[in-house]
Amino acid sequence: MAYTTKIDLPPLVREQLVRLLQQRLNDAIDLAAQLKHAHWNVKGPQFFQLHQVFDSVHDEVEGAVDGLAKRIAALGGVADGRLKTAVKGSSLAEYPMAAKGGAAHLDAVSAGLSRFGEGLRQDIDVACHLGDAGTSHLFAQLSRESDQLLWLIEAHLCDIGCTEARS
Numbered sequence: 001m002a003y004t005t006k007i008d009l010p011p012l013v014r015e016q017l018v019r020l021l022q023q024r025l026n027d028a029i030d031l032a033a034q035l036k037h038a039h040w041n042v043k044g045p046q047f048f049q050l051h052q053v054f055d056s057v058h059d060e061v062e063g064a065v066d067g068l069a070k071r072i073a074a075l076g077g078v079a080d081g082r083l084k085t086a087v088k089g090s091s092l093a094e095y096p097m098a099a100k101g102g103a104a105h106l107d108a109v110s111a112g113l114s115r116f117g118e119g120l121r122q123d124i125d126v127a128c129h130l131g132d133a134g135t136s137h138l139f140a141q142l143s144r145e146s147d148q149l150l151w152l153i154e155a156h157l158c159d160i161g162c163t164e165a166r167s
């Protein structure tokens, strides 16, 4: 571990937790940048609404970046916030440069949020098995928030023309 701490979790466990947290931090930094890209570049009749929605989702994701980084620090690790680290380590797909209209940006943003949420959901159990309910709960909280953001984005997609669910 990078730093000694009196926290009652063994260094080997903390190392594994920090690795998990860093993976999600990489994703979150990438996702935040993707949201700014969408915020700046979206075009079309829904421009203003989407411009604002992408910025508000960006701000929420920045909150996740901060929460993940601070948990790494609390565990005695180094929160690697370098963009080059995030680029190398992110599990998100490359944001499509061809995206122009609202539907394309909503689709790309929802793909990023979905992948981020998927990783967080897997990490909940892994952190729990490592014996750290605190980190596990952080993953659970961020996963719930990420699901809410995905709902917010997908609700806009439906407005543009989704397939109605049939009962």
Ligand SMILES: [Fe+2]
Pocket (backbone or CB within 6 Å): 039, 055
């Ligand atoms: Fe802005």
